[in-house]
Amino acid sequence: MTDSSALAPLAPEDQKIVTLARSARARNQVPEGAAVRDETGRTYVAGTVALDSLNLSALRTAVAMAVASGATSLEAAAVVTGAGAVSDEDRAAVRDLGGPGTPVLVAGPDGEVRETLTAG
Numbered sequence: 567m568t569d570s571s572a573l574a575p576l577a578p579e580d581q582k583i584v585t586l587a588r589s590a591r592a593r594n595q596v597p598e599g600a601a602v603r604d605e606t607g608r609t610y611v612a613g614t615v616a617l618d619s620l621n622l623s624a625l626r627t628a629v630a631m632a633v634a635s636g637a638t639s640l641e642a643a644a645v646v647t648g649a650g651a652v653s654d655e656d657r658a659a660v661r662d663l664g665g666p667g668t669p670v671l672v673a674g675p676d677g678e679v680r681e682t683l684t685a686g
Contacts, residue, residue, distance in 0.1 A: 576679060579603065580671060583644040586611045588677045590624070591646050598647040600624035602660070604637035625656040625670075629663055640664030643685070644671040652683060661685035 576584065583601035586609060591599030596613035600623070603609050612627035622630070625645045632640065643660045645652055652672055660668050668685040 576671075579607070580642055580644070580669075583609060583642060584646065584671055584673050584677055584679060587624070587644045587646040588673065588675070591675070596624065598624035598645055598649070600628040600643065600645045602628045602632050602643045602664075603641045604632050605639040605641060606637075607641075608632075608635070608637070610635065610637070623653065623656050625652065626659045629659040633663060637663065640668050642669050642671065644673065644679075646673045646675060646677065648675055657683065657685050 583603055586601040587599040590611045590613045594613040598614045601609050601611045610628050610631040612624050612631055614624045615622040615627050640663045652670060660670055664685055666686045670683045670685055671679050672681050673679045
């Protein structure tokens with residue numbers, strides 16, 4: 567886990583997934599927005615799914631969209647949330663597709679990255 571005070575400036579491709587995640591959260595008026603980037607550079611964007619019969623976090627939904635589209639690995643993930651942390655289940659979904667070293671950028675609703683975790 568990395569403290570936000572120690573974060574280096576984001577690479578443009580990482581800033582892109584944070585921006586996409588923030589936009590999904592705002593556009594859909596959901597608690598979280600997420601985006602993942604696969605091994606080819608394609609991005610998948612999702613918001614929280616809250617139905618009577620199905621509840622998925624934004625990050626798990628974005629990972630599922632990547633898998634359903636044929637992605638075989640992830641380079642990075644981002645989640646924009648008002649919550650204080652990313653759940654173990656969300657990190658596990660990223661780890662399942664991207665491996666334990668896949669970075670997970672966690673940003674607040676303002677789009678500022680608070681910390682960078684690994685899927686570990």
